[in-house]
Amino acid sequence: MTDNLKIYIETYGCQMNEYDSELVRSILSDKGHSLTNTEDDADVVLLNTCAIRENAHTKIYHRLQQLKSLKAKRKYSVTVGIIGCMAQNLRDELLDSHHEVDFIAGPDSYRELPRLIGDNRLGGEKGYALKLSRTETYSGVNPIRSGGVNAWVAVMRGCDNMCTFCVVPYTRGRERSRDAKGIVAEVESLAQAGCKQVTLLGQNVNSYRCQGYDFADLMRMTADVPGVERVRFTSPHPKDFPETLLEVISTHPHVCKHIHLPIQAGSDRLLELMRRTYDVESFKRLVTKMRRLIPGVAISTDIIVGFPTETDAEFGETYSVMEEVRFDFAFIFKYSERKGTYAARKLRDDVSASDKTERIVRLVDLQKRITGEINRQFVGQTLQVLVEERSKKEPGSLLGKTDTFKSTVFAGEGYQIGDLVEVAIERSRGGTLFGRAVGLSGGARRPARVAESIGSGAGETDTDT
Numbered sequence: 166m167t168d169n170l171k172i173y174i175e176t177y178g179c180q181m182n183e184y185d186s187e188l189v190r191s192i193l194s195d196k197g198h199s200l201t202n203t204e205d206d207a208d209v210v211l212l213n214t215c216a217i218r219e220n221a222h223t224k225i226y227h228r229l230q231q232l233k234s235l236k237a238k239r240k241y242s243v244t245v246g247i248i249g250c251m252a253q254n255l256r257d258e259l260l261d262s263h264h265e266v267d268f269i270a271g272p273d274s275y276r277e278l279p280r281l282i283g284d285n286r287l288g289g290e291k292g293y294a295l296k297l298s299r300t301e302t303y304s305g306v307n308p309i310r311s312g313g314v315n316a317w318v319a320v321m322r323g324c325d326n327m328c329t330f331c332v333v334p335y336t337r338g339r340e341r342s343r344d345a346k347g348i349v350a351e352v353e354s355l356a357q358a359g360c361k362q363v364t365l366l367g368q369n370v371n372s373y374r375c376q377g378y379d380f381a382d383l384m385r386m387t388a389d390v391p392g393v394e395r396v397r398f399t400s401p402h403p404k405d406f407p408e409t410l411l412e413v414i415s416t417h418p419h420v421c422k423h424i425h426l427p428i429q430a431g432s433d434r435l436l437e438l439m440r441r442t443y444d445v446e447s448f449k450r451l452v453t454k455m456r457r458l459i460p461g462v463a464i465s466t467d468i469i470v471g472f473p474t475e476t477d478a479e480f481g482e483t484y485s486v487m488e489e490v491r492f493d494f495a496f497i498f499k500y501s502e503r504k505g506t507y508a509a510r511k512l513r514d515d516v517s518a519s520d521k522t523e524r525i526v527r528l529v530d531l532q533k534r535i536t537g538e539i540n541r542q543f544v545g546q547t548l549q550v551l552v553e554e555r556s557k558k559e560p561g562s563l564l565g566k567t568d569t570f571k572s573t574v575f576a577g578e579g580y581q582i583g584d585l586v587e588v589a590i591e592r593s594r595g596g597t598l599f600g601r602a603v604g605l606s607g608g609a610r611r612p613a614r615v616a617e618s619i620g621s622g623a624g625e626t627d628t629d630t
């Protein structure tokens with residue numbers, strides 16, 4: 166009754182949660198459970214949740230309504246567990262107010278899942294496992310991935326930065342880094358399994374430190390693994406970019422020239438109130454240095470509009486900084502008050518909903534224009550694209566990314582997923598480039614074949630701006 170259950174996992178939130186779901190799959194299948202791709206035949210449904218903004222919670226409440234009906238339909242034979250950041254954030258509140266939830270577990274407690282599931286199947290009380298750990302890095306757990314070209318590899322967990330708006334330090338606890346040799350071994354086995362692109366993950370990934378290795382060392386060690394064509398990383402914090410790291414990005418042929426560098430706001434007063442530890446001038450100096458040391462680097466960012474007390478003039482400063490810096494793309498969010506954070510405790514969420522909307526619309530428009538202008542400069546150039554999937558909108562076309570993270574669509578004749586293809590860019594629309602394949606890239610291991618024609622029409626656009 167408690168073993169060989171069918172487990173269905175649904176993942177929300179960031180790439181770290183995607184990776185964690187892969188760990189959970191491994192922990193549960195090691196205990197004899199099997200995995201299923203649908204809730205219809207599942208004995209256990211797990212929602213791996215996010216807490217970063219209120220709409221992340223809203224999605225789960227909505228989903229729980231549906232699962233309530235599923236439970237009734239299946240005569241209460243289905244176990245529902247909420248895991249991840251929302252579970253850790255809301256704790257008892259979630260268990261008490263939602264009868265359909267059987268147990269909750271936070272991001273450091275996934276080794277407890279077999280027990281929580283077993284207890285529930287034996288008719289026990291609602292369960293929870295919410296201890297945050299200073300040491301848990303899930304060493305020894307081999308993530309079960311869906312295979313393919315890309316893989317996430319968490320290299321550190323938690324965050325010590327305590328930005329005043331952010332719930333992550335409360336949901337994922339203190340910063341800790343994984344053993345470097347274990348990471349390299351994981352990347353080696355990924356490469357042997359045919360994975361071409363590895364993204365090193367952490368909430369604060371460039372704070373990585375372990376056994377005398379820093380993040381620059383780790384990047385070099387993983388990018389040196391034979392068979393790995395591309396190494397990316399996310400998300401770094403602007404406070405931790407030594408020249409050694411910029412040098413690895415600049416010089417290593419397998420490290421992608423894209424840096425996601427969240428600025429959050431363009432006003433020094435707000436940056437201080439957010440406790441971001443840099444000011445606008447030092448951020449801009451860092452961008453200038455990156456562009457000098459890494460020619461062609463793409464830089465993207467995150468912005469929050471409507472942080473408590475943000476005035477029109479301060480929003481105007483953010484607007485000007487974005488005009489001046491010209492990020493390749495940006496994720497722009499409305500401030501959302503999060504339980505337990507300094508901002509929730511000490512500041513009033515006083516920017517009106519309509520002001521937040523107006524500010525986000527203006528910034529999204531600005532960024533769309535800038536992204537369009539930057540991308541048009543690539544028309545006429547030949548860029549290397551790693552093919553990641555078939556285009557859903559353009560039958561016969563392939564979709565991939567440039568080293569600088571630009572989505573690119575081209576006719577797929579003669580090429581396959583995982584190929585590194587030279588693509589002559591013919592036009593750009595929004596965040597997407599469209600082009601014509603001119604051959605496999607020099608370093609690639611398949612014999613070169615030339616595609617015949619392009620035929621890429623209206624196609625994919627990024628969901629970001």
Ligand code: SAH
Nearest residue numbers: 330331368400427467468469498499500501
């Ligand atoms: N560790 C990453 C951030 C992860 S969260 C980093 O520091 O870059 C991703 C983004 O969500 C943040 O960069 C921020 O822009 C946004 N965000 C975080 N908390 C938020 C909140 N309370 N309201 C709105 N956006 C938020």
Ligand code: SF4
Nearest residue numbers: 324326327328331333
């Ligand atoms: Fe949150 Fe700041 Fe840590 Fe990023 S660095 S996860 S924004 S506390």
Ligand code: F3S
Nearest residue numbers: 178179215216217250
């Ligand atoms: Fe969300 Fe947790 Fe990631 S709050 S963004 S799932 S770290």
